[in-house]
Amino acid sequence: MHAAHKMHLVARRAQAVHLAGQHFDCAAGDRLHTASSYKYSVEGFRALAAPSGFVPEAVWRDPQRLCSAHWLKSKA
Known part of the structure; x- marks a missing residue:
């Protein structure tokens, strides 16, 4: 038997992020998937x-x- 655990970050407010030379815009409430873990x-x-x-x-x-x-x- 296995179970999946998924993690997300949720933006509390609109924001702009610059990372590795790229620009990302997030609206309040946008979700960013950060990890998946499967348990067996x-x-x-x-x-x-x-x-x-x-x-x-x-x-x-x-x-x-x-x-x-x-x-x-x-x-x-």
Whole structure:
């Protein structure tokens, strides 16, 4: 099972932003998508890794079992 978490910044007022030589205008209430994070169970992540060319190996989890780190080996 997985869940998606998406983050946005919302402009509180109209503003102009200059970034990397570019100009952006935002109206009050405009939303800027800043991140997407997808959460999977260990089994769900392993199921995604296998057909992608990886062999799931060890898994490390935090004490509350909220996060995990996975060691994947390439089939090649």
